Amino acid sequence: MKIIVAPSAGFCFGVKRAVNMALEAAEQCKPSEILNTLGPIIHNPQVVKSLEDKGVFSTDDIDKSRFDTILIRSHGVKAETMETLKSKGVKIIDATCPFVKKAQNYINTAALNGYFIIMVGDKNHPEVQSVISFAQKDRFLVINKVEDLKNVPLSEKIAVISQTTQDVNFYKNIVYEIKKIAKEDVVIFETICDATIDKQEESKVLASNVDVMIVVGGYNSANTNKLQNICKAIQPNTYHVETENELKAEWFVNAKSVGITAGASTPDWIIEKVLKKIQDMEENAVKR
Ligand code: SF4
Structure with a gap:
């Protein structure tokens, strides 16, 4: 394998x-x-x-x-x-993170220039709460689905910004929809960070080429959950684990290839343990 x-x-x-x-x-x-x-x-x-x-x-x-x-x-x-x-x-x-600082500065400047802020992200996520606090009170909206756009004040100049770990295609789609309905100036900030873009792209390619995909990371990690959703949409045999202890031998029966990706907050030593456990499972299956 x-x-x-x-x-x-x-x-x-x-x-x-x-x-x-x-x-x-x-x-x-x-x-x-x-x-x-x-x-x-x-x-x-x-x-x-x-x-x-x-x-x-x-x-x-x-x-x-x-x-x-x-x-x-x-x-x-x-x-x-x-x-x-x-x-x-x-x-x-x-x-x-300097990428988060950049997003805070963008919002601060846009707010001072009279823009209404739309942030695409999870309103309960600490990064979103930190970034959006730089907008002016009651002059922002945090959205995470296209339907939320019905609450956008269309008579305002709008600045759109994204959580740094947002799904790239989802953000593109939201931006497209906003531009369609906006009546005033729209400014778009590209704040999805390079690390997120690389991770999502690599995970998509990997998920398309393996029989089983393992996503390693905290269950409370937003970027790990996004990776899991992206991989699952491509490879239904995608499993999210926090540690090697949750791996199940039956996931790998008949698999010729396995891909492993991991969220931005997953340390190397946990990825190594997951890799080792999958290798051990394969060895044990061969011996039987
Ligand atoms: S995912 Fe990592 S590099 Fe990207 S903004 Fe968050 S902390 Fe920074």
Whole structure:
């Protein structure tokens, strides 16, 4: 059985950078200092646990928790949260991904120029909440389906922006629909990041050429779930696992080829364990 791992599988640039910044900060921290991340550093419980083992815990409540240093994860934070943190006088390590920062700046500028903002993404996702906080109050809409466009104020100038991990084709389709109905100026920001584009393209090609597709990543990871949907639409034998323990031998019966891809928050060591377990399953099946 041929097993192919997508070259872009696993940590993206922004996540790698944030995790390294957290590890570096943990090493430099004095024993008496408390270092927290604002929310789990990435959507992967195994990585969060390994940071906890090094004394880096996550907090969601900056008013109730006590910490000396706070690390902002790659998703960024709401503009007002950043202001509150600054007013507390704690040390801030800002690991916001530069692609997310760029999206925040685009929205800020568009809002200041009087544009109504439409953000295509999941309104509950921390990245979307951080980026959209740079729009002006009540002058934005977060949408994740074409039907939501009925709520767009058509008499306004509109700026359209995407969550960095959005499905490229879905975003193109939404932009097309907006341009069709808009009555005023429309500005489109291309904010899907390079890592997402590469991952989606490679996963599509891989899913088209294998008998079974395995997508590795946290069940709460938006970009992993998107990859799973993209692969499943091409290869129905697509399975999403968080670790090697969820793999089932029956998925690989009669399979001649298996593809493995992984979300932006999946560390290499989990991908390697998944690969090894599939190889072991194959060996065991041959011996029987
Ligand atoms: S997925 Fe893209 S935007 Fe998000 S952290 Fe990774 S590189 Fe940055």
